[in-house]
Amino acid sequence: MSLYEIHNMAVAIVGKRLVEDVSLTVEPGQCTALIGASGSGKSLTCLTPFGLTPGAASGAMVLDGIDLGTADAAQIRDARRRLTGFIFQQPLTALTPHLTVGAQLQEAAMQAGGARPSRLELARKLQRVGLSRADERLDQFPHRLSGGERQRVMIAAAIAHGPKLLVADEPTSALDASLRAEIMALLDELRVEQGLGLLLVSHDLASVEGHADQLVVMENGYVVESGRASTVIAHPQQEYTRRLIAATPRLDESSPRLSQPGDPLLETIGVGVEFGRPGWHRGNIRAVVDASIILRQSESLALVGGSGSGKSTLGRAIAGIGPVTEGEILWQGTTLPERRKRSLDMRRLIQPVFQDPVASLDPQWLVEDIVTEPLRNLRPDLTKAERNELARQALSDVDLAEDFLTRVPASLSGGQAQRVAIARAIIAAPQLLVLDEATSALDPLVGAEILKLLARLQADNALSLLFITHDIAAARRLCHRIAVMEEGRIVETGDLQAVIDHPRHPATQKLIAAS
Structure with a gap:
């Protein structure tokens, strides 16, 4: 028995x-x-x-x-x-x-x-x-x-x-x-x-x-x-x-067909981020140390590392929703100030998509209110009718029907909620999406659909993508290049397939072995 x-x-x-x-x-x-x-x-x-x-x-x-x-x-x-x-x-x-x-x-x-x-x-x-x-x-x-x-x-x-x-x-x-x-x-x-x-x-x-x-x-x-x-x-x-x-990403899959990158769009030069230690402990935690990356137009860059490596902190700094202690962030060669000092047009250029699709949506709002929120803040010149029309188009772009506008987040599946979050990110016509573990909370079937959606949106809109993840196999389906982080530092960068074939740093080798 x-x-x-x-x-x-x-x-x-x-x-x-x-x-x-x-x-x-x-x-x-x-x-x-x-x-x-x-x-x-x-x-x-x-x-x-x-x-x-x-x-x-x-x-x-x-x-x-x-x-x-x-x-x-x-x-x-x-x-x-x-x-x-x-x-x-x-x-x-x-x-x-x-x-x-x-x-x-x-x-x-x-x-x-x-x-x-x-x-x-x-x-x-x-x-x-x-x-x-x-x-x-x-x-x-x-x-x-x-x-x-x-x-x-x-x-x-x-x-x-x-x-x-x-x-x-x-x-x-x-x-x-x-x-x-x-x-x-x-x-x-x-x-x-x-x-x-x-x-x-x-x-x-x-x-x-x-x-x-x-x-x-x-x-x-x-x-x-x-x-x-x-x-x-x-x-x-x-x-x-x-x-x-x-649907399960693997490193031995055939290479995906990716768009051709253009000129440099975003560059970080020696960016560092520090936080005060919690509780009664003195001193600061150096979450990001001397991070330098370049992201080109229509390019996808995978920012990869284990938990606590600093990748999300760097992504938030780039998106303007997290602090920058040192270094600078350049947009087409011009320094980006901290978010509160950025113009409305500057804020529109970079939009985030977060890991937990349900938690990132206000549970008391209708999908219509969630998706049009960036327009209310960044495009005050638009009328409500114009905002709603753009919302319908954004939902269509992420393969959701118009009737989703009247639904609440609690009625959405994980994949539908992430599509709504992506619609909210693209409605203001950004040039860069910062995707923080955007598929890790989803099952393989839904995650594969979201990766295909992102690839299509990139091709249709010449978007650049900063794809923050701990899964190199998932990144391989979407990304041109990779930057590997460990303990707040970028320890290896290069063409994604070349790094997979010949990883130099032990942190990269460990992540590839785990994938």
């Missing part, structure tokens, strides 16, 4: 069936991965049997001999407490903000009725998941840790009580490529070492390839294909699976 078995499971919320006829197994020491686009029912399938969603599950769901489908709430809580560990997508929101790492780890270790662990035992648990200075970390709060460090703390807490099944719901989607590879390697080690069964949810096929033993592909609440992971990836039988594989 398998460690965990699901047979013909369905999930309903308020009487509406959202998952239907799902079957899968998880064996000790092996990984079963649930793959699919956003909204396909992956998380409902994994979390509902344990009482962690508003849904009600029916069918056979047997964990280590316990049928969760017929168990009462107390029995489900007991199975969740003793037998199961959970790793969630956003570690900062999943960890308790006012408790230290040590307190949370101690609580997790005792949840199955075990004895109170010593401080040394807790430090060893953190060391096992690859955290340096483990004893010091026990006294830190979650907000003091990086994203990768918080995810390691969550993994340590998930396995602290010795579970048999580990349920990981998008455990790496919020991390950069290097950290994704490290976390997946850690999960591999733990399941082999401790005999854990791993049920892994992901929309990123690239992150589970080479790690999963079994692959279950879901679409619209149904399983469309399943089998050994290597077989499904090498010989997909269903069109949906083939689309998922094709």
Whole structure:
């Protein structure tokens, strides 16, 4: 008998069936991965049997001999407490903000009725998941840790009580490529070492390839294909699976056809950015140090680096929505002043698009108000009718119908929200878009569509793109050149394909290996 078995499971919320006829197994020491686009029912399938969603599950769901489908709430809580560990997508929101790492780890270790662990035992648990200075970390709060460090703390807490099944719901989607590879390697080690069964949810096929033993592909609440992971990836039988594989960026794809760059448009010369240290600490943090790049007309430049490398800080400085401590930014050879001193026309030239498409839109505004906001600020000469006409054209440019103007952000999917954000950015006819991780929060199918949209908009409007990302494979589909950042410094620049073929700096080599 398998460690965990699901047979013909369905999930309903308020009487509406959202998952239907799902079957899968998880064996000790092996990984079963649930793959699919956003909204396909992956998380409902994994979390509902344990009482962690508003849904009600029916069918056979047997964990280590316990049928969760017929168990009462107390029995489900007991199975969740003793037998199961959970790793969630956003570690900062999943960890308790006012408790230290040590307190949370101690609580997790005792949840199955075990004895109170010593401080040394807790430090060893953190060391096992690859955290340096483990004893010091026990006294830190979650907000003091990086994203990768918080995810390691969550993994340590998930396995602290010795579970048999580990349920990981998008455990790496919020991390950069290097950290994704490290976390997946850690999960591999733990399941082999401790005999854990791993049920892994992901929309990123690239992150589970080479790690999963079994692959279950879901679409619209149904399983469309399943089998050994290597077989499904090498010989997909269903069109949906083939689309998922094709949408996942890879470095060995054929080279894309890109527009021909023109004259230099934007140049940064020795730009530096400093911030004061938080709390009671003295001194400044040098987030960007001596950064110099050149971006030409109709060119796409990938600004690539791991989390905390300074790429978003540099992008915000270029867009005029972040400070510049030293150096200068030139626009066609003329120095750009800080944003509050720029003319309306200067502000129009550079427009940003942010990582989280839903969070970047005002939830109380209609799409019409969101898209026309730049015109109200930058083109006060236009009438409301003229602004609305430009909004309809902007939505058409990003392949959205006119009726989206009367919708609110909460009614939009992630891909639709990002298209609205792009429409807002292009409505003022800018010459440069600063795209800060504009596809990293999206599933591969939607992300591939957004990359195609950006390529078309660039070709149609002679746009220049500063594409900030941690994913070199995604950048390769859109960008001519690359600048790699590490610890606030640009450590390597050049033609994107040439850098991929012959990376010189260790940071670049690490990012390429992770991609």
